[in-house]
Amino acid sequence: MSTETKCNPDLVRERAKCTFDVNELINLFYGSEKATKERRHFEDAVLAVKELKDAIPEEYLSHKERYENGVRKATILRDVYRDYKAKHNRDPPPNQITKAVIKDISPFLLHNGMFVPTIAGQGTPEQQAEWLPKAESMQIIGTYAQTELGHGSFIRGLETIATYDPKTEEFVLNNPTLTSFKWWPGGLGSTVNHCVVVAQLYINGKSHGIHPFIAQIRDLDTHKPLPGVKVGEIGPKMGFQTANNGFLGFDNFRIPRKNMLMKNAQVLKDGTFVKGINEKLTYGTMVMVRVGIVGDCSFYAALAATIAVRYSAVRHQSHIKASEPEAQILDYLTQQHKLFIAVASSHVYRNAYLWMEKMYTNVMKELSQDKQDNLPELHATACCLKAVCSRDAGSLVEECRLACGGHGYMASSNLPLTYGVTIAAVTYEGERTVLLLQTARYLMKAWMAALKGKVLSPSVSYLLNSLKESKKPWQNTPEGIVKGFQHVSFGKVKAAYETIQKYMKQGKDYEDAWNLASVQLVKASEAHSRAILCEVSWEAVCSSSASPNLSRVLQQLAQLYLTYWTLETSGDLLLYSNITKDDLIILRDKYEELLVAIRPNAVGLVDGFDLRDEILNSTLGSYDGRVYERLMEEALKSPLNQETVNSSFHKYLKPMMEKAKL
Numbered sequence: 001m002s003t004e005t006k007c008n009p010d011l012v013r014e015r016a017k018c019t020f021d022v023n024e025l026i027n028l029f030y031g032s033e034k035a036t037k038e039r040r041h042f043e044d045a046v047l048a049v050k051e052l053k054d055a056i057p058e059e060y061l062s063h064k065e066r067y068e069n070g071v072r073k074a075t076i077l078r079d080v081y082r083d084y085k086a087k088h089n090r091d092p093p094p095n096q097i098t099k100a101v102i103k104d105i106s107p108f109l110l111h112n113g114m115f116v117p118t119i120a121g122q123g124t125p126e127q128q129a130e131w132l133p134k135a136e137s138m139q140i141i142g143t144y145a146q147t148e149l150g151h152g153s154f155i156r157g158l159e160t161i162a163t164y165d166p167k168t169e170e171f172v173l174n175n176p177t178l179t180s181f182k183w184w185p186g187g188l189g190s191t192v193n194h195c196v197v198v199a200q201l202y203i204n205g206k207s208h209g210i211h212p213f214i215a216q217i218r219d220l221d222t223h224k225p226l227p228g229v230k231v232g233e234i235g236p237k238m239g240f241q242t243a244n245n246g247f248l249g250f251d252n253f254r255i256p257r258k259n260m261l262m263k264n265a266q267v268l269k270d271g272t273f274v275k276g277i278n279e280k281l282t283y284g285t286m287v288m289v290r291v292g293i294v295g296d297c298s299f300y301a302a303l304a305a306t307i308a309v310r311y312s313a314v315r316h317q318s319h320i321k322a323s324e325p326e327a328q329i330l331d332y333l334t335q336q337h338k339l340f341i342a343v344a345s346s347h348v349y350r351n352a353y354l355w356m357e358k359m360y361t362n363v364m365k366e367l368s369q370d371k372q373d374n375l376p377e378l379h380a381t382a383c384c385l386k387a388v389c390s391r392d393a394g395s396l397v398e399e400c401r402l403a404c405g406g407h408g409y410m411a412s413s414n415l416p417l418t419y420g421v422t423i424a425a426v427t428y429e430g431e432r433t434v435l436l437l438q439t440a441r442y443l444m445k446a447w448m449a450a451l452k453g454k455v456l457s458p459s460v461s462y463l464l465n466s467l468k469e470s471k472k473p474w475q476n477t478p479e480g481i482v483k484g485f486q487h488v489s490f491g492k493v494k495a496a497y498e499t500i501q502k503y504m505k506q507g508k509d510y511e512d513a514w515n516l517a518s519v520q521l522v523k524a525s526e527a528h529s530r531a532i533l534c535e536v537s538w539e540a541v542c543s544s545s546a547s548p549n550l551s552r553v554l555q556q557l558a559q560l561y562l563t564y565w566t567l568e569t570s571g572d573l574l575l576y577s578n579i580t581k582d583d584l585i586i587l588r589d590k591y592e593e594l595l596v597a598i599r600p601n602a603v604g605l606v607d608g609f610d611l612r613d614e615i616l617n618s619t620l621g622s623y624d625g626r627v628y629e630r631l632m633e634e635a636l637k638s639p640l641n642q643e644t645v646n647s648s649f650h651k652y653l654k655p656m657m658e659k660a661k662l
């Protein structure tokens with residue numbers, strides 16, 4: 001980090017006010033002092049590579065140049081990872097330094113994030129032995145090609161066909177329609193030479209559902225598409241410009257039988273189909289990534305909050321009191337209301353991620369022992385937390401951007417790009433509504449089990465408790481609020497269930513009744529997620545090993561999250577819990593007190609995310625607060641500022657002005 005001496009004096013004052021040890025927070029957030037050291041050490045190693053620095057901001061590059069620069073940097077970054085592993089005999093620690101290098105999304109994201117994990121999770125030991133060393137060492141580059149032009153959410157409806165030919169022991173891949181073309185996979189456009197293709201398996205004319213296959217699509221030497229492969233890039237998007245998303249179609253393209261990933265289901269040489277123990281295990285990579293996205297949401301909220309809080313400490317505008325100098329905008333309570341929830345939410349998502357990571361690891365261990373009992377709970381929880389955290393994180397980033405006024409609209413603030421990238425997670429890896437409806441299926445089952453008095457899985461056991469105990473008087477404590485959110489979820493689950501029953505009594509079949517109740521079902525899932533987020537984050541704060549000074553501030557943040565959402569969803573609480581109008585007034589006052597209490601620590605709290613200037617990549621958010629200098633420095637990099645008079649003056653403006661004289 002830069003030294004205090006060069007800092008904007010407002011930030012120096014803010015840091016002097018902080019009531020806790022920022023380093024303690026950093027170590028707690030990232031796990032330990034050792035983890036912080038290792039992460040910083042690795043970040044240093046990456047940032048020391050001169051070739052990774054961009055000469056001009058990426059926004060000035062063409063679409064093609066931007067991609068090529070992305071690939072260039074991704075390959076250098078990959079060498080740094082390899083060298084670290086060779087030297088330390090382990091992978092680099094979790095870090096976000098890719099953001100400092102690629103800025104947008106790496107064309108290798110899908111290789112590392114889904115291609116390799118799918119081989120590891122869906123391949124037999126022999127298949128892993130064949131593909132993993134090549135993929136991990138980047139001898140081959142891959143992606144995860146599932147979504148098609150016509151189908152993304154409903155994957156059973158995918159149209160890519162893999163027909164088994166027992167004579168040659170091969171699968172024949174075909175995309176018979178335009179809508180069957182793969183569309184979206186990252187890296188597919190011009191980067192990868194392999195992919196996991198999710199296709200409908202046909203043997204002797206019989207369909208056996210969707211399965212993953214490995215297909216080599218480009219020649220390893222020339223990089224030309226292999227015969228029978230039509231592949232390309234899908235064009236500019238809201239973000240993800242360097243992710244190199246692509247399309248792909250096959251025309252009678254043959255792959256060997258061993259290229260079907262057969263850890264779950266198998267196709268024997270003679271064409272016998274051997275079903276897996278659970279066909280949904282084929283969806284395993286998506287579950288893992290959904291868990292990871294909750295962690296990503298923590299990062300994006302932290303990044304936007306760091307930029308906006310530091311900027312708000314430096315920015316002065318208007319007066320709170322006419323007799324005083326212009327106020328730091330961070331002193332306006334409305335600004336604190338916009339920003340502190342982003343700081344608090346980042347901690348909530350982080351704790352939820354750690355909690356989900358544990359659940360994921362346990363279930364994976366159980367699955368390796370053929371125990372599947374807890375898979376539905378994992379799937380349901382990953383779906384709803386991914387859905388709710390990504391939408392909330394997107395809104396928080398946008399709120400942080402808006403909170404920076406006009407400068408937040410500048411690309412150089414890095415907030416527009418961050419919004420584009422964050423909001424994408426609402427759609428990818430399972431569209432929000434679709435995933436919330438998956439959780440709703442689970443909640444309806446849990447509800448029916450609760451009605452029968454059966455024991456429920458831990459994450460939904462509150463439904464049974466709420467059913468058994470009559471509603472107790474509302475308590476304005478964090479524990480009371482957590483209970484309140486559980487009552488809301490309970491009430492919404494019950495109401496959605498009863499709505500389905502009502503429609504069925506009117507003669508509708510279950511599917512139609514489900515559709516008619518689906519707005520309520522989605523809201524029930526959201527309420528369930530909120531109850532989990534509140535409970536998990538409050539428990540994490542209460543059981544943390546933080547010193548009293550830090551603990552006090554972390555509790556304030558967690559309470560801010562609870563109170564914010566109580567006030568945001570007060571209508572639901574009034575409907576489904578015993579909260580009263582008076583309680584809400586007390587909580588409104590409490591919320592304002594929390595904003596005021598957190599205010600002196602605001603800068604310390606975002607410093608506690610330990611995001612370097614290179615990761616923030618923002619004129620508004622750097623550690624030293626030299627906002628105006630940086631805005632001007634960046635503006636001067638515009639190609640339009642490299643010449644005094646642009647040629648368009650002579651070509652268009654002057655002729656226009658002269659014509660106007662006639």
Ligand SMILES: CCCCCCCCCCCCCCCCCCCCCCC/C=C/C(=O)SCCNC(=O)CCNC(=O)[C@H](O)C(C)(C)COP(=O)(O)OP(=O)(O)OC[C@H]1O[C@@H](n2cnc3c(N)ncnc32)[C@H](O)[C@@H]1OP(=O)(O)O
Nearest residue numbers: 113152153154155280283289291292360379428429430441
């Ligand atoms: C070494 C060990 C270390 C361990 C450490 C542990 C770490 C863990 C954490 C890991 C973090 C890692 C970080 C990774 C992050 C990296 C990020 C990089 C990648 C970023 C990617 C960005 C690019 C985007 C890529 C994509 O978008 S890929 C395409 C994604 N597509 C989708 O998500 C499609 C969405 N649709 C679906 O999933 C399905 O169609 C559906 C679930 C909506 C419906 O499926 P289907 O129709 O088949 O099912 P039904 O509705 O009929 O339901 C039937 C029953 O099946 C259950 N079900 C469904 N899915 C699953 C599942 N996945 N698992 C289990 N069960 C499932 C339903 O619940 C139904 O059950 P029921 O009948 O009992 O009700």
Ligand SMILES: Cc1cc2nc3c(=O)[nH]c(=O)nc-3n(C[C@H](O)[C@H](O)[C@H](O)COP(=O)(O)OP(=O)(O)OC[C@H]3O[C@@H](n4cnc5c(N)ncnc54)[C@H](O)[C@@H]3O)c2cc1C
Nearest residue numbers: 145146147151152153184185186424427428429430431433
């Ligand atoms: C940036 C980005 C990167 C991506 N990367 C990849 C990748 O690498 N590999 C890959 O395979 N895919 C990738 N995808 C595709 C992504 O997984 C899909 O876009 C996503 O799963 C949503 O599917 P869809 O586009 O078909 O949306 P749709 O399902 O068409 O959704 C459109 C609307 O229909 C609604 N809807 C659909 N079904 C239902 C239902 N059953 N009930 C109620 N409402 C419904 C949705 O709620 C939504 O409002 C990527 C997408 C993006 C945006």
